[in-house]
Amino acid sequence: MDQYLQAALEEAKTGYEEGGIPIGSVLVHKDKILGRGHNKRVQEGSVVLHGEMDALENAGRQPATVYRECVLYTTLSPCPMCSGTILLYGIPKVVIGENRTFMGEEELLRSRGVEVEVVDSQECVELMQRFIQEKPTLWNEDIGV
Amino acid sequence: MDQYLQAALEEAKTGYEEGGIPIGSVLVHKDKILGRGHNKRVQEGSVVLHGEMDALENAGRQPATVYRECVLYTTLSPCPMCSGTILLYGIPKVVIGENRTFMGEEELLRSRGVEVEVVDSQECVELMQRFIQEKPTLWNEDIGV
Numbered sequence: 001m002d003q004y005l006q007a008a009l010e011e012a013k014t015g016y017e018e019g020g021i022p023i024g025s026v027l028v029h030k031d032k033i034l035g036r037g038h039n040k041r042v043q044e045g046s047v048v049l050h051g052e053m054d055a056l057e058n059a060g061r062q063p064a065t066v067y068r069e070c071v072l073y074t075t076l077s078p079c080p081m082c083s084g085t086i087l088l089y090g091i092p093k094v095v096i097g098e099n100r101t102f103m104g105e106e107e108l109l110r111s112r113g114v115e116v117e118v119v120d121s122q123e124c125v126e127l128m129q130r131f132i133q134e135k136p137t138l139w140n141e142d143i144g145v
Numbered sequence: 146m147d148q149y150l151q152a153a154l155e156e157a158k159t160g161y162e163e164g165g166i167p168i169g170s171v172l173v174h175k176d177k178i179l180g181r182g183h184n185k186r187v188q189e190g191s192v193v194l195h196g197e198m199d200a201l202e203n204a205g206r207q208p209a210t211v212y213r214e215c216v217l218y219t220t221l222s223p224c225p226m227c228s229g230t231i232l233l234y235g236i237p238k239v240v241i242g243e244n245r246t247f248m249g250e251e252e253l254l255r256s257r258g259v260e261v262e263v264v265d266s267q268e269c270v271e272l273m274q275r276f277i278q279e280k281p282t283l284w285n286e287d288i289g290v
Contacts, residue, residue: 140209
C-alpha cells in the first residue's frame with residue numbers, strides 16, 4: 001500500500017482505538033504530509049470533523065496555490081461534506097481506500113474535474129466492516145441516516 | 146427581516162467586529178435556534194468553520210430526524226463545503242441572505258431536493274461588500290481563490 005494511504009489508515013486505526021469512527025486522511029503536497037487527521041465525532045463531539053476535514057484543519061490555512069498541488073488521501077469514499085470541501089479548495093486529486101462500505105460523491109467530484117482513484121484496500125474495508133457491525137447507530141449518525 | 150436571518154446577521158456582524166470574515170448562520174428546529182455561529186478562519190485559524198459549519202458544530206450531535214426538520218439560515222449563499230454538509234445531514238431548507246457577492250452551490254442543492262430561498266437582503270450585501278473591499282486577499286483565501 002502507498003505510504004500516504006498507509007498513513008491515512010494509521011489515522012483510522014487510531015480513531016478506532018479511541019472508540020471513534022475509524023476513518024483517516026492525510027493531505028499531501030509535493031510528497032510531504034501537510035496535515036493528518038481522523039474522524040472526531042466521538043472524541044470531540046464534532047459534527048464537522050470527518051477524517052478529511054480534520055486533516056485539512058490540521059494542515060492549517062494554506063493559499064489556494066498550495067491546495068491546487070495537493071492530493072487528499074482518505075480511507076473511505078468522501079461524503080457530500082468532504083467532497084464539497086475538496087471542490088471549495090480546488091484539490092485536484094483524491095485517493096480513496098475503499099468505497100464498498102460507503103459510496104460518497106465520487107461522481108460529483110469527477111464531473112467537476114477532480115481525479116478520483118479508488119485503491120479498493122481490503123484492510124480499509126475490513127476496518128470499516130468491523131466498526132459498522134459493532135456500532136451501527138453511531139455510523140448512521142455520522143452519515144446523516 | 147425574519148428573526149432567524151436577523152440572528153444570522155448578528156453573528157456575521159460579530160465576526161466583522163472580531164476582524165474576521167462576516168458571514169453568520171443559525172440552525173433552526175421547530176422555531177428554536179439549535180446552534181448559531183460565524184466564520185472562524187481568522188479567530189481560530191480554521192479552514193472548515195465557515196458560518197454554516199460553526200452553527201452546525203455549535204448545535205452539537207443531533208439525530209438525523211432532527212436535521213430533517215431544520216432550516217439553516219445563512220447570510221451568504223453557501224459554498225461547496227457548506228452545501229455538501231447540508232446534503233450530508235439532509236437539511237431540507239436553506240434561507241440565504243444574499244447571493245450577489247458570492248454565488249454558492251444553490252443549483253446543486255435544488256437539484257437534490259433542498260428548498261432554497263434567497264432573501265436578497267441589502268444589509269447582508271453591504272456588510273460583505275465592505276469586507277471584500279477592505280480584505281480581498283482574506284476573502285479569496287476563504288473561497289479557495
